[in-house]
Amino acid sequence: MNKKLFIGSDKSGFTLKEAVKAYLLENDYEVEDIGTLSEDNPYPFYVVAEKGAKKIQNKEYDRGILICGTGMGMSIVSNKHEGVHGAACETVYTTEKARAINDANVLCMGGWIVAPFRGVEMAKTFLETEFTENLEDWRAEKLKVARADVREIEKKSFNK
Numbered sequence: 527m528n529k530k531l532f533i534g535s536d537k538s539g540f541t542l543k544e545a546v547k548a549y550l551l552e553n554d555y556e557v558e559d560i561g562t563l564s565e566d567n568p569y570p571f572y573v574v575a576e577k578g579a580k581k582i583q584n585k586e587y588d589r590g591i592l593i594c595g596t597g598m599g600m601s602i603v604s605n606k607h608e609g610v611h612g613a614a615c616e617t618v619y620t621t622e623k624a625r626a627i628n629d630a631n632v633l634c635m636g637g638w639i640v641a642p643f644r645g646v647e648m649a650k651t652f653l654e655t656e657f658t659e660n661l662e663d664w665r666a667e668k669l670k671v672a673r674a675d676v677r678e679i680e681k682k683s684f685n686k
Contacts, residue, residue: 561573578590582607590632592634600632611631612630612633615648626655627661
């Protein structure tokens, strides 16, 4: 498990980001905070999401966490970048499935929706779950083929 990632938020996700970041740092993760750095000087969600997405694209990080009010804005903007697969999640279960089934590399959460203790659990699950983990062999094989097919669709879409 790679223990290096980025985390970012807008003003609406700031409190949740700070709680998740504190947990990660206490558990020996190397965390780059890409903003918002204070509630007095918030960054717009789309600025933070683009910054994080570029870090995935440039291979600075394999995974990241983005937090706004609902998680939807961060997900939408991050997914506008080839190779970035942001999943807006609201539970530990959806977070686990986003990794195991969809191989998401960016966890998007909503500060208006997810309590800090739950966000910590979700981040832990996101970082500890691998693609196809705990799935039946037949399902894992189908998902590996599906992942390759989705990457081809993605390449066609971004390289018009």
